Amino acid sequence: MTDRFPTTTPSFSPGCPDYVQRVRDSFARQAFMTALGARVADVAPGAVDLELPFRADLTQQNGFLHAGVTAALADSAAGYAAYSLMPPDSDVLSIEFKHNLLSPAVGSLFRAHGRVLRAGRQIVVVQASVVAALDDDTEKTVALMQATMMQVRRDG
Amino acid sequence: MTDRFPTTTPSFSPGCPDYVQRVRDSFARQAFMTALGARVADVAPGAVDLELPFRADLTQQNGFLHAGVTAALADSAAGYAAYSLMPPDSDVLSIEFKHNLLSPAVGSLFRAHGRVLRAGRQIVVVQASVVAALDDDTEKTVALMQATMMQVRRDG
Amino acid sequence: MTDRFPTTTPSFSPGCPDYVQRVRDSFARQAFMTALGARVADVAPGAVDLELPFRADLTQQNGFLHAGVTAALADSAAGYAAYSLMPPDSDVLSIEFKHNLLSPAVGSLFRAHGRVLRAGRQIVVVQASVVAALDDDTEKTVALMQATMMQVRRDG
Amino acid sequence: MTDRFPTTTPSFSPGCPDYVQRVRDSFARQAFMTALGARVADVAPGAVDLELPFRADLTQQNGFLHAGVTAALADSAAGYAAYSLMPPDSDVLSIEFKHNLLSPAVGSLFRAHGRVLRAGRQIVVVQASVVAALDDDTEKTVALMQATMMQVRRDG
Numbered sequence: 001m002t003d004r005f006p007t008t009t010p011s012f013s014p015g016c017p018d019y020v021q022r023v024r025d026s027f028a029r030q031a032f033m034t035a036l037g038a039r040v041a042d043v044a045p046g047a048v049d050l051e052l053p054f055r056a057d058l059t060q061q062n063g064f065l066h067a068g069v070t071a072a073l074a075d076s077a078a079g080y081a082a083y084s085l086m087p088p089d090s091d092v093l094s095i096e097f098k099h100n101l102l103s104p105a106v107g108s109l110f111r112a113h114g115r116v117l118r119a120g121r122q123i124v125v126v127q128a129s130v131v132a133a134l135d136d137d138t139e140k141t142v143a144l145m146q147a148t149m150m151q152v153r154r155d156g
Numbered sequence: 157m158t159d160r161f162p163t164t165t166p167s168f169s170p171g172c173p174d175y176v177q178r179v180r181d182s183f184a185r186q187a188f189m190t191a192l193g194a195r196v197a198d199v200a201p202g203a204v205d206l207e208l209p210f211r212a213d214l215t216q217q218n219g220f221l222h223a224g225v226t227a228a229l230a231d232s233a234a235g236y237a238a239y240s241l242m243p244p245d246s247d248v249l250s251i252e253f254k255h256n257l258l259s260p261a262v263g264s265l266f267r268a269h270g271r272v273l274r275a276g277r278q279i280v281v282v283q284a285s286v287v288a289a290l291d292d293d294t295e296k297t298v299a300l301m302q303a304t305m306m307q308v309r310r311d312g
Numbered sequence: 313m314t315d316r317f318p319t320t321t322p323s324f325s326p327g328c329p330d331y332v333q334r335v336r337d338s339f340a341r342q343a344f345m346t347a348l349g350a351r352v353a354d355v356a357p358g359a360v361d362l363e364l365p366f367r368a369d370l371t372q373q374n375g376f377l378h379a380g381v382t383a384a385l386a387d388s389a390a391g392y393a394a395y396s397l398m399p400p401d402s403d404v405l406s407i408e409f410k411h412n413l414l415s416p417a418v419g420s421l422f423r424a425h426g427r428v429l430r431a432g433r434q435i436v437v438v439q440a441s442v443v444a445a446l447d448d449d450t451e452k453t454v455a456l457m458q459a460t461m462m463q464v465r466r467d468g
Numbered sequence: 469m470t471d472r473f474p475t476t477t478p479s480f481s482p483g484c485p486d487y488v489q490r491v492r493d494s495f496a497r498q499a500f501m502t503a504l505g506a507r508v509a510d511v512a513p514g515a516v517d518l519e520l521p522f523r524a525d526l527t528q529q530n531g532f533l534h535a536g537v538t539a540a541l542a543d544s545a546a547g548y549a550a551y552s553l554m555p556p557d558s559d560v561l562s563i564e565f566k567h568n569l570l571s572p573a574v575g576s577l578f579r580a581h582g583r584v585l586r587a588g589r590q591i592v593v594v595q596a597s598v599v600a601a602l603d604d605d606t607e608k609t610v611a612l613m614q615a616t617m618m619q620v621r622r623d624g
Contacts, residue, residue, distance in 0.1 A: 384536020
């Protein structure tokens with residue numbers, strides 16, 4: 001028994017040659033990501049990492065990052081991981097996501113890792129984790145997401 | 157067959173006499189709700205309604221409210237619906253939530269309705285809906301949430 | 313504030329005139345429903361009720377109905393609620409579901425109520441509840457489901 | 469960027485020395501697992517693998533394994549992965565799970581892999597995958613689960 005999560009490892013081809021730029025361009029149009037202070041850290045086929053520095057105005061009643069913030073970050077990482085596999089005339093839509101909060105979201109920097117697990121013609125299933133970088137240089141997974149994305153034809 | 161959602165209708169007692177003020181006080185400490193421009197609309201035992209006016213900086217790449225925003229609003233409505241039933245020395249923690257996006261979140265005002273369906277000693281299950289008020293005075297449900305909240309002892 | 317779950321109430325048209333028979337015929341082909349002893353109780357547009365008498369071989373380690381059984385029943389109720397709205401040349405596919413266990417599933421008879429909340433062209437969002445009929449003639453909601461169904465073209 | 473799912477890798481200690489036997493004993497009391505024909509394949513701290521041979525009476529309308537069967541198998545694998553970490557006087561309870569169906573569940577043998585991702589004092593978060601062994605000796609992940617389990621004190 002291996003200790004890693006045993007899915008058959010998927011390997012993906014990008015949806016078009018300029019998939020990295022398409023992800024970055026669409027992310028730049030997500031006004032809410034800008035408002036949160038999030039940025040794209042890395043893009044590969046079926047895999048997108050986002051980063052968000054801690055800010056006091058993003059917290060819940062105990063000073064931890066609000067679950068809506070970790071959900072927003074994980075949803076965007078998951079959505080763009082799916083989008084990286086889609087053809088040029090398409091857009092990505094979040095159908096639904098499930099978000100587990102594992103630990104209080106404390107830390108100076110948060111990274112969301114979106115990883116596609118299954119890419120169908122229309123439905124794309126993605127997992128995402130949100131990892132907190134702590135001040136002592138350790139890391140902690142603070143949240144997990146299992147999400148369903150849909151490929152839709154871009155209007156216009 | 158009735159057309160309404162047939163759960164045995166729960167009726168709840170508040171966790172303490174000043175439950176309305178406790179919900180409002182805790183909500184006021186959620187810096188992220190303030191940053192989003194959300195406010196408490198109504199509080200009853202096991203039921204909390206929040207409101208959020210549309211703002212362009214809360215959108216995703218197509219100009220709709222970001223799924224992270226509807227999730228944040230629904231999570232807070234669900235969490236405070238649970239919190240209204242909890243005793244004075246306790247706090248509420250989001251364990252997990254599942255969020256379905258039903259329609260593009262367009263509209264001038266969004267209302268999140270959190271309703272407790274089952275309140276155990278520690279685990280509280282809550283449903284929430286996010287309804288958009290449109291310019292033509294109609295309403296549309298744009299998102300649904302099924303969430304698990306936990307009662308924890310307040311520190312200090 | 314009303315105490316019922318405030319979604320804008322949907323009203324649905326059946327996908328074809330013989331939708332009741334189509335639901336019953338497809339249900340009859342679900343060998344697993346037969347193996348569990350489940351039956352169709354009621355069918356309306358966007359709403360399907362199933363019934364399952366308790367059986368000792370459907371239990372988990374404490375003698376309650378196994379969560380996989382309540383999930384199977386709720387999934388089929390949700391899927392057929394969606395299917396009742398679909399045109400003749402289509403089939404229904406479960407994309408995903410989320411299942412909350414509210415109370416130990418004890419009782420002599422279990423009813424699953426599937427109710428469509430949003431029917432898009434392809435994606436249908438459904439809620440389901442599983443209610444236990446107890447020996448003292450009372451009822452108890454033991455589980456909830458929020459599910460995503462998809463309309464697919466039938467092969468052949 | 470690594471291609472594996474980047475959570476900080478957890479390493480777990482068993483809840484008691486005879487954790488393997490405790491998992492096997494409790495599994496043997498799940499009458500529904502026996503009815504399905506499922507068996508324990510492997511047990512390690514925080515990790516349980518179950519197996520289920522295909523059977524025609526476990527199918528949905530198209531001859532695939534019913535989603536309730538993959539959910540039951542994944543729920544039991546997830547629950548026992550959590551249980552392997554719990555002390556002798558405790559029992560495990562499924563709070564909720566979220567199940568994504570990735571591909572039609574066809575194959576001769578199905579394996580469910582439950583892996584704990586976060587073990588709190590009471591709440592344990594587990595992921596599970598269901599993998600189908602096909603006749604041509606290849607494998608395919610057909611379903612995923614993200615589940616919340618709870619440690620409860622055993623009665624009596």
